Amino acid sequence: MITLVNPWILSPLVLLPLGVVAWWRRRRGPGKGAIMVGMRLVALVLLLVALARPVLLSSVRPARTSAIAVVDGSLSIPPPELARARHLVGQAMRAAARSRLASEVVLFARKPFPLSDPGDWDAVTRTAGWREARSATDLGGALAFVAQGMGADQEAPIVLLTDGNDTIGDLETGLAQVRRCRSPVYPLPLSPVSDRGLHVSRLDVPERAFVRDTLEVVTHIVSPGHGQVRLTVDRGGQTIVNRLVPVKPGVNPVTAEAVLETPGLTVFTAQVEAPSIDDRYTHDNRIQAMCSVQSVPQALVIATDPSGERPLQAALTSQGIGWEAVKPGEARSRSLSAFATVILDNVPRSALPPGFMAQVEQAVREQGCGFIMTGGRQSFATGGYAGTPIEAALPVKLPTAMVRVATGVVILLDNSWSMAGWPLAESKRAAKSLMRMLPERAVGLYRFCGSVGEVVPLAVHGGALDRIDLAIDRIRPMGGTDLRQPLTEAMRVLVEGGFENRHVILLTDGEPEDPTGLLELADQLLQNKVRISTVRISKLKSRELLAEIAARGGGRYYQAQSLSELIAAFQEEVSHIVVGVPLAEQPFTPRLVGRHASIRGFTQADLPRLHGYVGTVIKDRAELIMTASRPDPVLAVWRHGLGVTAAFTTDVGGAWSREWVSWPRFPQFFAQLVRSTFWASGSDFVARATIRGCAGHIAVDAIDRAGAYLNFVDLAAEVTGPVDGPVRRVKLAQSGPGRYEGRFVAPDQGLYRIEVRAAGRPRPVDLTGAVRGDFPELAAGQVNRQVLESIASRTGGRVLASDQELVEVLNPPATGAALLAATEAWPPFALLALLVFFVEVVLRRIGVFVEAGGETRKEPLVALAERYRQAARDLEARGDLAGAQEQYLKAYSCLVKAKRGDEAKGLWERYRRREELRQGGR
Numbered sequence: 001m002i003t004l005v006n007p008w009i010l011s012p013l014v015l016l017p018l019g020v021v022a023w024w025r026r027r028r029g030p031g032k033g034a035i036m037v038g039m040r041l042v043a044l045v046l047l048l049v050a051l052a053r054p055v056l057l058s059s060v061r062p063a064r065t066s067a068i069a070v071v072d073g074s075l076s077i078p079p080p081e082l083a084r085a086r087h088l089v090g091q092a093m094r095a096a097a098r099s100r101l102a103s104e105v106v107l108f109a110r111k112p113f114p115l116s117d118p119g120d121w122d123a124v125t126r127t128a129g130w131r132e133a134r135s136a137t138d139l140g141g142a143l144a145f146v147a148q149g150m151g152a153d154q155e156a157p158i159v160l161l162t163d164g165n166d167t168i169g170d171l172e173t174g175l176a177q178v179r180r181c182r183s184p185v186y187p188l189p190l191s192p193v194s195d196r197g198l199h200v201s202r203l204d205v206p207e208r209a210f211v212r213d214t215l216e217v218v219t220h221i222v223s224p225g226h227g228q229v230r231l232t233v234d235r236g237g238q239t240i241v242n243r244l245v246p247v248k249p250g251v252n253p254v255t256a257e258a259v260l261e262t263p264g265l266t267v268f269t270a271q272v273e274a275p276s277i278d279d280r281y282t283h284d285n286r287i288q289a290m291c292s293v294q295s296v297p298q299a300l301v302i303a304t305d306p307s308g309e310r311p312l313q314a315a316l317t318s319q320g321i322g323w324e325a326v327k328p329g330e331a332r333s334r335s336l337s338a339f340a341t342v343i344l345d346n347v348p349r350s351a352l353p354p355g356f357m358a359q360v361e362q363a364v365r366e367q368g369c370g371f372i373m374t375g376g377r378q379s380f381a382t383g384g385y386a387g388t389p390i391e392a393a394l395p396v397k398l399p400t401a402m403v404r405v406a407t408g409v410v411i412l413l414d415n416s417w418s419m420a421g422w423p424l425a426e427s428k429r430a431a432k433s434l435m436r437m438l439p440e441r442a443v444g445l446y447r448f449c450g451s452v453g454e455v456v457p458l459a460v461h462g463g464a465l466d467r468i469d470l471a472i473d474r475i476r477p478m479g480g481t482d483l484r485q486p487l488t489e490a491m492r493v494l495v496e497g498g499f500e501n502r503h504v505i506l507l508t509d510g511e512p513e514d515p516t517g518l519l520e521l522a523d524q525l526l527q528n529k530v531r532i533s534t535v536r537i538s539k540l541k542s543r544e545l546l547a548e549i550a551a552r553g554g555g556r557y558y559q560a561q562s563l564s565e566l567i568a569a570f571q572e573e574v575s576h577i578v579v580g581v582p583l584a585e586q587p588f589t590p591r592l593v594g595r596h597a598s599i600r601g602f603t604q605a606d607l608p609r610l611h612g613y614v615g616t617v618i619k620d621r622a623e624l625i626m627t628a629s630r631p632d633p634v635l636a637v638w639r640h641g642l643g644v645t646a647a648f649t650t651d652v653g654g655a656w657s658r659e660w661v662s663w664p665r666f667p668q669f670f671a672q673l674v675r676s677t678f679w680a681s682g683s684d685f686v687a688r689a690t691i692r693g694c695a696g697h698i699a700v701d702a703i704d705r706a707g708a709y710l711n712f713v714d715l716a717a718e719v720t721g722p723v724d725g726p727v728r729r730v731k732l733a734q735s736g737p738g739r740y741e742g743r744f745v746a747p748d749q750g751l752y753r754i755e756v757r758a759a760g761r762p763r764p765v766d767l768t769g770a771v772r773g774d775f776p777e778l779a780a781g782q783v784n785r786q787v788l789e790s791i792a793s794r795t796g797g798r799v800l801a802s803d804q805e806l807v808e809v810l811n812p813p814a815t816g817a818a819l820l821a822a823t824e825a826w827p828p829f830a831l832l833a834l835l836v837f838f839v840e841v842v843l844r845r846i847g848v849f850v851e852a853g854g855e856t857r858k859e860p861l862v863a864l865a866e867r868y869r870q871a872a873r874d875l876e877a878r879g880d881l882a883g884a885q886e887q888y889l890k891a892y893s894c895l896v897k898a899k900r901g902d903e904a905k906g907l908w909e910r911y912r913r914r915e916e917l918r919q920g921g922r
Contacts, residue, residue: 002054002055002056002825003054003055004052004053004054004055005052005053005054005055006051006052006053007052009048009051009052010048010049010052012048013045013048016041016045020041036840036843036844039836039837039839039840039843040837040840042836043833043834043836043837043840044833045833046829046830046832046833046836047829047830047833049826049829050826050827050829050830050833051826052826053824053826054825054826054829055823055824055825056823056824056825067092067103067104067156067157067159067809067810068103068104068105068106068146068156068157068158068159068183069089069092069093069103069104069105069106069158069159069161069810070106070108070112070142070143070146070158070159070160070161070162071085071086071089071105071106071107071108071161071162072085072108072109072137072139072142072160072161072162072163072190073107073108073109073113073125073130073134074109074110074134074135074136074137074167074777075109075134075135075193075281075283075777075778076137076163076165076192076193076777076778076780077162077163077190077192077193078191078192078193081190081191081192082190084190085161085190086121088161088188088803088806088807089105089159089161089810091807092159092806092807092810093105093810095807095810103810104146104149105121106142106145106146107121107124107125107130108137108138108141108142108145109130109133109134109135109136109137109138110132110133110134110135110136110137110138110168111133111138111141112141112142112145112146113130113133114145114149135283135775135777136167136168136694136747136777137162137165137166137167137168137777138166138167138168138169139160139162139164139166139169139171139174139787139791140166140169140170140171140172140173140174140175141169141170141174142160142174143158143160143171143174143175143177143178143185143791144173144174144177144178146158146178146183147174147177147178147180147181147183148177150181150183156183157183157184157185157186157797157809157810158178158183158184158185158186158795158797159185159186159187159188159800159806159809159810160185160186160187160188160788160791161187161188161190161806162187162189162190162788163189163190163191163192163780163782163783163784164187164189164783164784164785164786164787164788165192165776165777165780165783165784165787166693166694166784166787167693167694167776167777168694168745168747169694169745169747170745171787171791175791175794175795178795179794179795182796183795184792184795184796184797185791185792185795185797186792186797186798186799186800186805186806186809187788187791187792187797187799187800188799188800188803188805188806189783189785189788189799190783191783192780192781192782192783193281193778193781194781194782195224195280196222196280196281196284196778196781197224197277197278197279197280197281198221198222198223198224198229198272198274198277198278198279198285199221199222199272199279199281199284199285199775199778200219200220200221200222200270200271200272200284200285200286200287200774201220201221201222201251201287201774202218202219202220202287202774203217203218203219203220203268203270203287203288203289203773204216204217204218204219204220204289205217205218205268205289205290205291206291207290207291207292207688208291208292208293208294209260209291209292209293209294210260210293210294210295210296210297210675210678211260211261211262211263211293211294211295211296211320212259212260212261212296212319212320213259213260213293213675214257214258214259214600214601214672215257215258215259215260215291216255216256216257216600217233217235217240217241217255217256217257217258217268217270218253218254218255218256219231219233219253219254219256219270219272219287220251220252220253220254221245221247221251221252221253221254221272222250222251222252223247223248223249223250223252223274223277224249224277224278225248225249225277225278226246226247226248226249227246227247227274227276227277228244228245228246228247228274228276229244229245229247229272229273229274229277230242230243230244230245230272230273230274231243231244231245231254231270231271231272232270232271232272232273233256233268233269233270233271234268234269235258235266235267235268236266236267240256240258241254241256241270247274247277257601260291260293262293263293263294263295264292264293265290265291265292265293265751265753265767265768265769266290266291266292266293267288267289267290267751267771268288268289268290268291269286269287269288270286270287270288271285271286271287272285273285281778283775283777283778284774284775284778284779286775287773287774287775288749288750288751288771288772288773289771289773290751290769290770290771290773292767292768292769296320296321296322296675296678297322297339297340297341297678298321298322298323298324298338298339298340299316299321299322299323299324299339299340299341299342299343299674300323300324300325300326300331300334300336300339300341300342300343301313301316301323301324301325301326301343301345302325302326302327302328302331302342302343302344302345302347302352303325303327303328303345303346303347304327304328304345304346304347304351306325306326306327307325310345310653311652311653311654311657311661311666312343312345312374312652312653312670313325314667315666315667315670315671316667316670316671316674318667318671319667319668319670319671320671321671321674321675324339328347328351328352328353329351329353331352331353331356332353332355332356332359336359336360336363336367336369337363337367337369339369340369340370340677340678341369341370341371341372341674341677341678342360342363342369342370342371342372343371343372343373343374343674344360344371344372344373344374344379344390345374345376345652345653346374346375346376346377346378346379346383346651346652346653347378347379347383348378348379348383348384349383349384349385349388349390350384357385357388357389357390358389360389360390360393361389361390361392361393361640362389363643364393364640364641364642364643364645365393365640365641365642365643366641366642366703367642367643367703368641368642368643368686368703369643370643370644370645370646370674370676370677370678371393371394371640371643371644371645371646371677372645372646372647372648372673372674372677373385373390373394373645373646373647373648374648374650374651374652375613375614375648375649375650375651375656376614376651376653376655376656377583377614377655379614379651380396380398380614380616380647380649381398381399381614381615381616382583382614385398386398386399392640393640393643393645394619394645394647395618395619395622395623395633395636395637395638395645395646395647396616396617396618396619396622396633396636396647396649397616397617397618397619398616399615399616399617407441407442407499407501407502407503408441408442408443408444408458408493408494408497408499408501408502408503409438409441409442409443409444409503409504409505410443410444410445410446410458410490410493410494410503410504410505411431411434411443411444411445411446411505411507412446412447412448412486412487412490412504412505412506412507412508413427413428413431413445413446413447413448413455413475413507414427414447414448414449414481414506414507414508414509415447415448415449415475415476415477415478415479416448416449416450416477416478416479416480416481416508417449417477417478417479417480418481418509418510419477419508419509420477423509423537423538424475424477426537426562426563426566427507427537427566428472428473428475429563430507430563430566430567430570431445431472431507432465432468432469432472433567433570434505434570434574435456435461435465435468436465437570437574438574439461441460442458442459442460442497442499443456443458443459443460443461444456444457444458444459444493445468445471445472446486446489446490447475448482448483448485448486449477449478449479449480449481449482450478450479450480450481450482451479451482451485452485452486452489455471455472455474455475456468456471456472458493458494458497480513481508481510481511481512481513482512482513482514483506483508483512483515483518484512484514484517484518484521486506487504487506487518487521487522487525487532488521490504490530491504491524491525491528491530494528494530495528495530502528502529502530502531503530503531503532503533503555504525504530504531504532504533504553504555505532505533505535505570505573506532506533506534506535506546506549507535507537508534508535508536508537508546509536509537509538510536510538511544511545511546512545515545518545518549519548519549519552522548522549522552522553523552523553525553526552526553526554530553531553531554531555532549532550532553532554532555533550533553533555533556533557533558533573534546534547534549534550534555534557534558535557535558535560535566535569535570535573536557536558536559536560537560537561537566538559538561556573558573568586583612583614583615584612584613584614584615584628584632585611585612585656586611586612587609587610587611588609588610588611588628588629589607589608589609589610589629590607590610590626590627590628590634590635591604591626591627591628591629592604592607592625592626593624593625593626593627594623594624594625594626596623596625596635596637596676597672597675597676598625598635598637598646598669598672598673598676599625599626599635599669599672600672601668602665602669606665608659608660608663609659610628610634610650610656610657610659610660611655611656611657611658611659612650612651612655612656613628613632613634613649613650613656614649614650615632615649616632616633616636616647616649617633618633618636619636619638621638622636622637622638623636623637623638624636625637632649633647633649634648634649634650635647635648635649635673637676637677642701642703643677644676644677645677646673646676646677648673652670684702684703684704684710684765685700685701685702685710685715685756685758685765685766686700686701686702686703686766687699687700687717687754687756687766687767687768688700688768689752689754689768689769689770690770691746691752691770691771691772693776694745694746694747694772694776695743695745695746696719696743696744696745696746696752696770696772697741697742697743698717698730698732698741698742698743698744698754698756698768699739699740699741700715700717700732700739700740700741700756700766701738701739702715702738702739702740703738709737709738710738711734711737711738712734713734713740713758713759714758714759714760715732715740715756715757715758715759715765716729716730716731716732716742716756716757717729717730717732717742717744717754717755717756717757718730718754718755718757718764719744719752719753719754720752720753720754720755721750721751721752721753721769722748722749722750722751722752722772725748728744730742730743730744732756746770746772748772749772749773749774749775750771750772751769751770751771752769752770752771752772753767753769754767754768754769754770755767756768785799861894861895861897861898862894862895862898862900864894865890865891865892865894865895865898865900865903865907866891868887868888868890868891868894869887869888869891869907871887872884872885872887872888872891875887876914881914881917884914885911885914885915888907888910888911888914889911891907892904892907892908892911895907
């Protein structure tokens with residue numbers, strides 16, 4: 001039976017007979033032209049029939065297909081869920097047997113276990129092979145096994161009972177084989193293990209380290225309750241931790257330290273045991289991690305005194321770090337590619353060779369070289385490095401004197417009776433000195449007691465210092481002490497002046513008479529971007545209200561007992577007020593504010609005092625490790641391109657750090673700082689590998705010593721492991737400039753050793769490794785619905801929502817109705833229409849359709865030519881040669897169309913002679 005999908009397309013055929021009749025009457029008889037038109041009509045009819053899409057329907061016999069149940073029995077499926085799956089499958093299989101349907105059951109985990117009968121379930125699950133196989137889930141292998149056992153036309157539905165968490169194997173390959181069999185897959189979710197009891201969730205060790213590094217090894221133990229567990233941690237077979245550890249519910253991180261003595265791949269293994277704590281699964285009580293240990297590379301030290309007696313070089317030597325020290329002028333002669341870190345030790349910019357700073361910045365950014373700058377009076381901004389490539393590489397910004405910011409400073413001088421005598425005299429002399437320290441800034445001086453008086457207006461005074469000195473000398477003691485009025489007045493004049501930087505320096509000898517609301521006023525000042533610093537001139541130590549005002553107002557507090565201390569306090573304050581070169585030279589103990597490899601093993605109480613540093617500003621996204629007594633950076637690090645840079649804003653020569661360089665632990669501190677900036681490898685090829693679940697990923701960055709990417713290199717990785725596993729060769733494809741990537745399968749736990757080889761090189765270009773250390777079978781904790789939905793949609797099935805749907809799929813209702821198979825029939829019609837049209841075109845081109853009566857049809861043209869010729873003779877007789885010539889030309893054209901060549905030629909000759917006569921007559 002034939003039916004049409006688009007029958008309306010044939011409607012134009014109704015007009016076909018009318019068109020044929022009209023053409024026939026016009027032609028008044030048959031001829032070869034009728035054959036031509038007929039062939040065109042046939043092609044048109046065939047094309048319309050093809051567009052109507054005829055479909056051939058044929059009846060087929062109903063088919064009953066077998067059903068296959070595939071059940072996940074891995075450790076991630078808890079016993080209750082596995083018992084539920086067994087009950088459902090058994091129920092469906094018994095119903096299928098009653099309907100005389102063939103049925104199969106396949107248990108799977110690491111590999112499939114087909115059951116010839118559902119009653120064989122217990123026999124299979126008691127075997128040692130099944131217990132060993134439960135440690136992993138291979139969804140792809142199970143589907144491929146089922147597909148290989150199917151016939152070519154079986155098309156049996158597959159019910160997959162699993163949590164969807166695939167831990168080994170290749171799911172894509174299994175799905176491809178099922179799709180070739182055209183068998184739909186119907187996943188039914190099984191809930192995985194959610195309560196694992198005691199287990200080790202993570203083992204943290206650095207990915208790479210150097211010989212003699214002290215590593216932090218952190219084991220994360222998850223416990224369901226309180227108790228004690230025995231933790232064992234070993235490094236390459238050598239035990240470094242074996243002790244009882246108290247645990248509480250939740251995650252319990254346990255930290256240990258390990259010193260690495262030999263280069264190579266080192267595997268750390270952590271294991272817990274706890275007889276007294278509920279531990280249902282012992283498979284996840286053991287975890288592994290790997291660290292790639294490398295030989296210590298060299299550091300290049302650039303210093304005005306490169307001798308090995310200096311504290312910096314001596315510290316490196318004592319910690320086993322190789323170094324080479326050169327003077328600044330010799331730095332250009334050393335290739336930076338030979339060093340892992342460059343240390344610039346208190347060297348001014350002017351002493352460096354031209355272009356060297358850009359060379360250092362490029363080596364850090366593109367080659368992964370480390371960089372450390374130490375402080376001193378010739379370093380950072382004081383050494384002229386602001387705005388240079390060195391500043392771009394550093395984690396701190398360097399303020400410079402060339403930057404001009406609208407700055408307003410108000411000095412509030414207490415002239416109450418308590419200041420009479422030496423305090424006021426010393427304060428006036430110090431105020432004069434302070435005015436000279438700010439020659440290009442707007443400065444105002446106000447005296448206060450019970451009232452406020454303007455001594456020097458807020459303005460840039462330049463060289464008019466004599467007049468200012470006279471005004472300051474006129475200040476006399478009087479009245480009590482009121483801080484509210486002077487602070488309010490200072491805020492008013494600074495805000496109205498529109499200054500970008502607003503500072504108040506309050507100079508007094510003691511506490512105010514009424515302190516009510518002063519701290520709130522300090523908050524208000526800071527909200528208006530006015531910072532207040534307080535200076536107490538007194539021989540009595542006190543750090544109460546004035547210190548709190550300074551802290552709340554965003555400034556600093558100073559205690560001075562003499563003129564020299566007062567002037568020193570003003571000098572330090574000016575270094576923070578002026579946007580320029582800040583040098584802070586006073587004793588302080590640095591504060592630890594971050595965690596970093598450079599301060600591993602140190603506490604706040606361990607740190608000695610420092611006596612100065614260069615003021616800098618931390619950059620965004622930089623890591624602040626150590627600060628001064630104020631939040632100014634003393635130690636900061638960040639990543640610049642591929643490399644790590646550090647700024648240590650105090651010196652290491654002894655001027656400001658005399659207590660540090662004599663500190664017994666200084667070599668350890670500075671060596672840890674240097675090691676934290678070392679690049680990853682001395683090779684042009686740096687390989688890294690990771691394992692997620694059972695999927696391993698290898699990435700190689702190829703950059704030569706000049707910083708150029710190495711492209712189009714034939715790279716491959718040889719993957720070995722774990723233990724004595726086979727060697728697998730993985731081709732590494734280029735994925736970007738100097739970037740090569742490849743993937744491998746990691747089906748088992750343990751260390752995978754990876755050697756990267758380049759074509760034409762006899763030895764590996766880099767060595768790395770990766771550990772599949774955790775137990776992923778129990779790690780998911782929830783159904784992977786994304787995988788189940790992908791399997792269903794790609795095979796034509798659906799995710800089952802209930803147990804009843806599973807029974808219906810495995811035991812479909814029988815039906816005796818005949819099935820119709822549809823076959824498309826339009827292609828032959830379309831092909832035939834194209835063939836008829838092509839034949840008609842060919843026959844028409846070669847002239848087959850020219851009729852024998854062609855001469856008869858030419859007669860009208862000949863007669864018309866004769867009329868034109870007669871008209872030309874008449875015009876010629878009347879002397880109208882131009883009109884005659886036009887008629888001759890028309891007659892010639894008609895003869896050419898009638899294919900009367902000789903007559904046309906003769907007429908053309910006559911036309912040409914007449915034209916010559918006409919031209920001669922002119």
